[in-house]
Amino acid sequence: xxxxxxxxxxxxxxxxxxxxxxxxxxxxxxxxxxxxxxxxxxxxxxxxxxxxxxxxxxxxxxxxxxxxxxxxxxxxxxxxxxxxxxxxxxxxxxxxxxxxxxxxxxxxxxxxxxxxxxxxxxxxxxxxxxxxxxxxxxxxxx
Amino acid sequence: xxxxxxxxxxxxxxxxxxxxxxxxxxxxxxxxxxxxxxxxxxxxxxxxxxxxxxxxxxxxxxxxxxxxxxxxxxx
Numbered sequence: 001x002x003x004x005x006x007x008x009x010x011x012x013x014x015x016x017x018x019x020x021x022x023x024x025x026x027x028x029x030x031x032x033x034x035x036x037x038x039x040x041x042x043x044x045x046x047x048x049x050x051x052x053x054x055x056x057x058x059x060x061x062x063x064x065x066x067x068x069x070x071x072x073x074x075x076x077x078x079x080x081x082x083x084x085x086x087x088x089x090x091x092x093x094x095x096x097x098x099x100x101x102x103x104x105x106x107x108x109x110x111x112x113x114x115x116x117x118x119x120x121x122x123x124x125x126x127x128x129x130x131x132x133x134x135x136x137x138x139x140x141x142x
Numbered sequence: 143x144x145x146x147x148x149x150x151x152x153x154x155x156x157x158x159x160x161x162x163x164x165x166x167x168x169x170x171x172x173x174x175x176x177x178x179x180x181x182x183x184x185x186x187x188x189x190x191x192x193x194x195x196x197x198x199x200x201x202x203x204x205x206x207x208x209x210x211x212x213x214x215x216x217x
Binding site for chain 2: 052058083115118120123138140
C-alpha cells in the first residue's frame with residue numbers, strides 16, 4: 001500500500017520524512033497537517049478509538065489523483081499523503097499531509113484544499129468505538 | 143451474476159461486505175437492492191464500477207467490480 005497505512009501513523013514515519021524531505025535545500029516551505037483522533041463524547045460514551053475502513057484500491061487511486069492534480073496545477077515540489085486504515089486510538093494520528101513548495105505563498109491555502117480533497121474524494125469510512133463495545137458510524141455531512 | 147462490494151455503514155445494513163445479485167445493468171441492480179433491502183431507501187450512497195463513480199445507467203459485465211459506497215468520511 002502506498003498511501004494507506006495499517007494502524008496509527010507512527011512518529012518514526014514522520015521523523016523519516018523529516019530527514020528525507022529536508023535533504024534538498026531548493027524548497028523553502030514545508031506545510032504539514034496531522035489529523036489526530038479526538039477523544040470525543042457521544043451520549044455519555046467516550047470514543048476510545050476509530051476504526052477506519054477503505055475501498056483500498058480505489059482509495060489509493062484517488063489519493064494518487066489528488067497528488068498529481070495539486071503537483072501539476074499548483075507546481076508543488078512534492079506532496080505526501082498517508083491515511084490510516086484499521087484501528088487508531090484516541091490521541092493517535094490517522095492522517096498526514098506533507099507539502100513541499102519553493103515559497104510559502106500558496107502553501108497554507110493548498111494544504112487546506114488538499115485535506116478537504118482527501119475528506120471529500122477518498123473512499124474511506126470511520127466508525128467510533130466505545131468502551132462498552134458499541135460503535136457509531138460517522139457521517140461527515142452532519 | 144454480479145458481485146457487489148459493500149462498504150461503511152452499509153455493511154451493518156446489508157450484513158455483509160459482498161453480496162451476489164442477478165442484475166445486468168446498474169438500474170436493475172439498484173431496483174434489486176431496494177427489493178432485498180427496503181431500508182436502503184433511508185440512506186445515501188453512490189455506485190462505482192471498476193473504481194470509477196457512476197451516476198447513469200450502465201451495462202454490467204460479470205468481470206466488472208461494482209461497489210456501493212456511502213458518503214466518504216476520511217480525514
